[in-house]
Amino acid sequence: MNTTLRELTGNRRASLRYLEHCYIERVVLTLKYKLVGWPKDIPYRRFGNIPRREQSLRRLLALWDSGELHFEPVTANDRIAAKLHPETIIPGYRPATREVEPVVSPADSSTALLPQALRPGGEPSVSGILG
DSSP: OHHHHHHHHTOTTOOOOOSHHHIIIIIIIISOEEEEOOOTTSOSSOGGGSTTHHHHHHHHHHHHHHTSSEEEEOOHHHHHHHHHOGGGGSTTOOOOOOOOOOOOOTTOOTTTTSOGGGSTTOOOOHHHHHO
């Protein structure tokens, strides 16, 4: 991976960083490349610290050899994400999931929670929409 990153950037000292803040700063923002195709179930960290190391490394190597795991140039949106929400640009990023219970009206109507102005047959008005 380091050899490819060096070839892409023309920087013979370029190397992939595994600490998240170093990856963002050095690889994404400085070298302007990102690693794409990292599996979501393998945490992005130094290879020696990956769970089920041998199995995970074989899988990563297969993905790299197939081209599914590869470097891409960062976009303007990637640079913005790296600054505002850096976790989203880390290889294999998985958004935190939380369960949200739906709010159900006692009337159990699909329109019960809409302001009167937005209900079928309701009169549209600015005050009805803005509440």
